[in-house]
Amino acid sequence: MTDTTQQVALVTGASRGIGRAIALKLAGDGFAVVVNYAGNAELANQTVAEIETNGGRGVALQADIGDSASVIRLFDQALEAFGRLDVVVNNAGTLQMANITTDNVEVLDRTLATNLRGSWLVMAKAAETLREGGRIIALSSSVLAKSFPAYGAYIASKAGVEGLIKVLANELRGRNITVNGVAPGPVATELFFEGKSDEQVASIAAMAPLERLGQPEEIADAVAFLAGPQGGWINGQVLRANGGFS
Ligand code: NDP
Numbered sequence: 001m002t003d004t005t006q007q008v009a010l011v012t013g014a015s016r017g018i019g020r021a022i023a024l025k026l027a028g029d030g031f032a033v034v035v036n037y038a039g040n041a042e043l044a045n046q047t048v049a050e051i052e053t054n055g056g057r058g059v060a061l062q063a064d065i066g067d068s069a070s071v072i073r074l075f076d077q078a079l080e081a082f083g084r085l086d087v088v089v090n091n092a093g094t095l096q097m098a099n100i101t102t103d104n105v106e107v108l109d110r111t112l113a114t115n116l117r118g119s120w121l122v123m124a125k126a127a128e129t130l131r132e133g134g135r136i137i138a139l140s141s142s143v144l145a146k147s148f149p150a151y152g153a154y155i156a157s158k159a160g161v162e163g164l165i166k167v168l169a170n171e172l173r174g175r176n177i178t179v180n181g182v183a184p185g186p187v188a189t190e191l192f193f194e195g196k197s198d199e200q201v202a203s204i205a206a207m208a209p210l211e212r213l214g215q216p217e218e219i220a221d222a223v224a225f226l227a228g229p230q231g232g233w234i235n236g237q238v239l240r241a242n243g244g245f246s
Contacts (some may be wrong), residue, residue, distance in 0.1 A: 137223055142183045178232070
């Protein structure tokens with residue numbers, strides 16, 4: 001029989017990187033966790049195995065967050081698995097570098113499909129599903145403040161996400177559901193390292209006054225704060241967890 005006394009969190013993109021750290025942190029905080037992934041079933045199963053080794057409950061569910069039918073199925077299967085849903089963290093995201101040229105418009109389309117359309121779909125389904133007291137948290141990025149060349153598609157997508165966070169917080173008036181964002185600075189994951197030379201990594205890492213990359217666990221701590229009992233009065237905000245990279 002499904003135990004419905006335990007709070008449940010769904011984390012998109014939790015097979016690796018920041019999402020994995022969020023899933024493990026929320027499991028440690030007492031949530032049963034739905035570990036969503038796009039293609040890496042093995043890594044998602046490893047996240048679940050680690051949750052279970054630590055005495056928690058988890059389930060790995062595949063879904064492309066940019067696809068409406070997949071997102072609906074994801075939420076249906078999450079409710080089937082654990083009987084309730086309290087926290088939704090839309091973490092899944094993609095970064096492709098491309099200058100703003102006519103040739104590169106497909107990079108914009110692909111990036112928006114996952115980062116912006118995906119955020120819309122997951123946040124919308126969360127708003128339709130969550131009960132009173134629920135929390136919706138979406139991942140943005142502190143790189144918005146930097147306007148680096150070749151980040152146009154990514155920055156456009158995350159600026160859109162920050163817009164959605166604030167609008168949805170207003171749309172949920174009266175439901176006692178908070179909607180917030182976490183905007184990490186550079187964090188040591190595949191998404192950040194991909195395509196960068198050691199020199200580029202070192203130079204970006206040195207930009208924050210704390211002079212290092214963030215770790216996925218440090219972003220997970222910020223998300224857990226917003227998801228937990230101490231984050232209840234924060235609403236419509238984007239928390240910039242970035243060591244001062246701004
Ligand atoms: P990673 O590339 O390390 O991991 C990406 C995760 O998202 C994987 O679990 C992947 O699943 C999943 N994913 C990708 N596309 C989809 C999709 N269409 N549907 C479902 N899942 C998908 O990324 P990070 O951990 O670095 O980034 C996590 C979030 O943090 C992103 O939103 C990113 O923009 C944001 N961020 C990251 C920063 C950084 O420096 N790392 C800085 C600022 C923000 P699979 O393994 O199955 O492919």
